[in-house]
Amino acid sequence: MIRVTNLVKEHTGHRILNGLSVEFPRGKVTGVVGPSGSGKSTLLRCVNGLEPFQAGEVAVGGVRLVGGGTPPKATLVELRRRVGMVFQSFNLFPHMTVLGNVMSGPVHALGKPAAEAEATAKRLLDRVGLADKAAAKPAQLSGGQQQRVAIARALAVNPAAILFDEPTSALDPRMAAEVMRVIDDLADDEQLQTTMVIVTHDIPALRRVADTLVVLDRGVVAYAGDPAAAPPGYLDHP
Numbered sequence: 219m220i221r222v223t224n225l226v227k228e229h230t231g232h233r234i235l236n237g238l239s240v241e242f243p244r245g246k247v248t249g250v251v252g253p254s255g256s257g258k259s260t261l262l263r264c265v266n267g268l269e270p271f272q273a274g275e276v277a278v279g280g281v282r283l284v285g286g287g288t289p290p291k292a293t294l295v296e297l298r299r300r301v302g303m304v305f306q307s308f309n310l311f312p313h314m315t316v317l318g319n320v321m322s323g324p325v326h327a328l329g330k331p332a333a334e335a336e337a338t339a340k341r342l343l344d345r346v347g348l349a350d351k352a353a354a355k356p357a358q359l360s361g362g363q364q365q366r367v368a369i370a371r372a373l374a375v376n377p378a379a380i381l382f383d384e385p386t387s388a389l390d391p392r393m394a395a396e397v398m399r400v401i402d403d404l405a406d407d408e409q410l411q412t413t414m415v416i417v418t419h420d421i422p423a424l425r426r427v428a429d430t431l432v433v434l435d436r437g438v439v440a441y442a443g444d445p446a447a448a449p450p451g452y453l454d455h456p
């Protein structure tokens with residue numbers, strides 16, 4: 219479970235997150251929506267330790283980030299091991315093969331032997347439907363395939379949580395559907411128990427996969443609960 223308490227984030231005097239509190243339950247999919255500029259990406263980046271924040275707290279299991287200072291490096295390393303991130307722009311290592319991309323976390327972050335990391339990577343590539351692309355370079359893949367590699371790479375370190383920041387917004391509808399199908403498949407996996415948080419403007423896809431919906435508005439939570447019970451209007455903005 220991820221718990222965010224009274225988070226305050228400012229940029230050059232402008233308040234982006236305004237004392238925001240929210241919980242992302244373990245093993246569930248939480249969709250985060252809200253108007254452009256409401257702070258969705260900033261929230262994910264604070265949770266993952268990519269952005270320092272002025273006040274409040276982020277707790278991921280037993281790992282805590284506290285606002286107002288620079289977190290110890292060891293805390294950030296531990297946090298990033300527990301929380302994977304999937305970005306809009308895929309962010310694969312371009313010079314590595316697909317297999318190398320997925321093996322990199324187990325080898326470098328977890329210190330696993332190469333043979334074990336390779337077996338894990340192959341299993342995950344199979345899971346995202348890309349077993350036959352292991353030897354390809356990212357540039358040889360479609361955007362949807364690259365994003366599925368990014369998901370396999372995030373899963374490879376067996377994280378407690380994966381944060382998806384607009385994972386499908388650079389993709390055409392068919393590829394976006396492929397990626398959401400993979401996320402849906404992970405969400406249905408009872409054994410995996412990965413906490414997933416998805417920032418997206420793809421409301422129809424969210425309605426299918428999200429257990430909980432969080433609506434942000436001007437840096438605070440305007441609604442958190444059952445997606446089906448969200449007040450009309452919250453899901454209409456672009």
Ligand SMILES: Nc1ncnc2c1ncn2[C@@H]1O[C@H](COP(=O)(O)OP(=O)(O)OP(=O)(O)O)[C@@H](O)[C@H]1O
Nearest residue numbers: 229230232234252253254255256257258259260261
């Ligand atoms: N590094 C930065 N410096 C200054 N302002 C920033 C910075 N990063 C974000 N902001 C501002 O913070 C606000 C929230 O940005 P954020 O990207 O979190 O919103 P968002 O809800 O994810 O928006 P979108 O849906 O358009 O991606 C915006 O007004 C943005 O301009």
